[in-house]
Amino acid sequence: MDDEYTIQVSVPLDADGFLRRECPHCGRQFKWHNGPANEEAENHARPAAYSCPLCGQPAADDSWNTPEQVELFERAAMPVVLEAVQDELESMFRRTKGFTYQRGRDEVTEPAEPLVEPDDMVIVTSPCHDFEPVKVPEDHTGTLYCLICGSAFAV
Ligand SMILES: [Zn+2]
Ligand SMILES: [Zn+2]
Numbered sequence: 001m002d003d004e005y006t007i008q009v010s011v012p013l014d015a016d017g018f019l020r021r022e023c024p025h026c027g028r029q030f031k032w033h034n035g036p037a038n039e040e041a042e043n044h045a046r047p048a049a050y051s052c053p054l055c056g057q058p059a060a061d062d063s064w065n066t067p068e069q070v071e072l073f074e075r076a077a078m079p080v081v082l083e084a085v086q087d088e089l090e091s092m093f094r095r096t097k098g099f100t101y102q103r104g105r106d107e108v109t110e111p112a113e114p115l116v117e118p119d120d121m122v123i124v125t126s127p128c129h130d131f132e133p134v135k136v137p138e139d140h141t142g143t144l145y146c147l148i149c150g151s152a153f154a155v
Pocket of ligand 1: 024025026027028052053055056057
């Protein structure tokens with residue numbers, strides 16, 4: 001285990017620093033602020049789970065990626081996976097008498113299309129946790145739910 005593989009992906013934020021998210025329950029999209037939105041937010045511990053502002057259902061931290069973001073991660077991981085496989089093959093054949101492993105020329109993998117994050121949606125803040133703004137679709141009307149605690153509120 002002397003090799004380290006690193007995967008670098010940059011997921012774009014909109015002009016206000018918000019990251020697009022998709023709810024695993026209702027499938028609708030909203031945005032949350034990437035990292036603490038302000039000093040007060042920095043002083044609060046992260047909740048165990050975030051709640052969808054649109055349906056109020058909680059889900060684990062890592063279950064909010066949009067299909068485009070999942071694809072971006074997978075494409076970014078692919079060259080690293082191939083390299084790991086080749087390293088493994090090489091060391092396997094090195095131990096096998098009479099065989100040599102010809103390492104394939106590094107495949108040129110196309111870089112993933114950079115995602116573009118449009119500046120859509122409107123910022124809302126919940127009355128109970130107003131340091132954690134979210135963005136919801138402009139056409140959304142009615143009840144919203146606090147990202148942090150899941151409490152219902154109206155805007
Ligand atoms: Zn939802
Ligand atoms: Zn709240």
